[in-house]
């Protein structure tokens with residue numbers, strides 16, 4: 336590993352000041368960062384540990400019509416939380432397949448977003464559910480819709496010194512249908528070759544989040560009527576641009592995306608029908 | 612310029628330890644080289660194999676992905692802290708099931724399986740396989756490893 340200094344600030348202001356410097360980097364669960372440090376993909380002079388910053392919550396709270404997931408919440412907590420399980424099952428399912436038990440005990444939801452991998456497993460569900468990222472500096476706080484958060488592989492709209500303090504999701508006012516799907520090369524620990532989430536509401540709207548089929552996780556919207564036709568499906572999937580890499584070929588990704596999107600739509604439709 | 616070492620105090624296998632470490636030292640490196648507890652293994656050093664699994668504040672983690680300085684004030688259990696003087700029924704079960712071949716993955720497997728049984732005392736076979744999916748065995752002893760875990764889980768159920 337490279338040499339670096341380490342600080343563990345207590346307040347958001349202090350953390351933000353330290354992270355304003357070009358050669359500093361934030362540390363949450365470290366499951367992406369430590370690997371990057373070891374490969375010397377990043378060579379910071381300073382690592383700023385966010386785990387003691389009291390303004391970054393560790394809990395998951397219902398606030399009015401929203402669910403607020405604190406910036407320090409790890410995947411294993413997400414998978415066990417009753418609010419997440421009840422209102423956002425596709426997110427719970429996504430969190431449950433990230434890495435292994437050991438990884439999920441450290442990996443934060445905020446870190447999964449900030450790392451901005453096109454294959455980040457929680458992103459499709461967050462996109463489909465219409466989540467917003469809360470990013471703070473001592474003087475300002477922004478709410479960024481997840482579909483505006485990613486700018487490319489590994490990059491986001493976050494500015495230097497900005498810290499993700501929470502992720503918020505609007506609690507669906509009515510019963511909705513939801514499904515999560517993921518294609519991997521093997522069972523067990525593996526990154527997704529294709530992942531997606533599908534949310535349907537009774538008014539006939541469909542929202543899909545897609546992972547690993549473009550430079551960033553992608554949002555696509557449609558309607559039940561549109562998705563009754565092949566052209567509707569083509570339009571829906573037109574946002575994606577799968578590439579060939581070690582995990583899958585572009586053709587294979589395109590085929591799997593098509594099949595699993597339709598299956599997810601089917602499953603979510605059946606759920607919706609059963610509930611209404 | 613070498614970075615500043617700092618002193619951290621943590622509880623390892625029930626004993627309080629104070630160690631001076633540099634920021635870029637991992638928990639795994641500190642435990643193996645400074646505390647000389649070499650049961651935990653370094654293999655992939657990037658979270659893939661689980662050979663370095665330790666219990667950190669109650670939860671199993673990959674100690675190769677944790678900085679030692681992050682564990683100031685924490686409680687850590689390594690394979691050496693499991694069982695005390697003798698072996699636990701789980702460890703006995705690994706032996707009787709013939710689950711141990713070269714043995715390299717076993718400390719991590721035992722720590723992960725111990726944590727699994729604490730969370731789910733009577734797991735199904737698929738819960739065992741899922742719970743241990745972060746632990747690789749190059750010798751491919753998965754069937755016997757999962758049988759060893761199932762055998763003690765059943766044993767607990769019988770008593």
Ligand SMILES: Cc1cc2nc3c(=O)[nH]c(=O)nc-3n(C[C@H](O)[C@H](O)[C@H](O)COP(=O)(O)OP(=O)(O)OC[C@H]3O[C@@H](n4cnc5c(N)ncnc54)[C@H](O)[C@@H]3O)c2cc1C
Nearest residue numbers: 361363364365366367368434442443446447449456499658
């Ligand atoms: C073996 C292994 C398997 C994995 N499997 C999967 C998988 O199946 N699916 C998947 O999606 N991912 C997987 N990952 C990747 C990783 O576990 C996740 O992306 C994880 O959620 C990252 O969170 P973290 O808390 O560990 O982030 P860290 O590694 O601490 O940080 C990641 C990045 O985000 C920044 N950051 C973190 N928190 C904040 C914040 N609050 N504000 C601003 N910036 C911040 C950091 O500076 C860093 O650049 C895997 C990783 C490993 C090692």
Ligand code: FES
Nearest residue numbers: 654655656661675
């Ligand atoms: S050495 Fe830590 S997971 Fe492989």
Ligand code: FES
Nearest residue numbers: 714716748749750
């Ligand atoms: S017994 Fe050899 S790696 Fe598992």
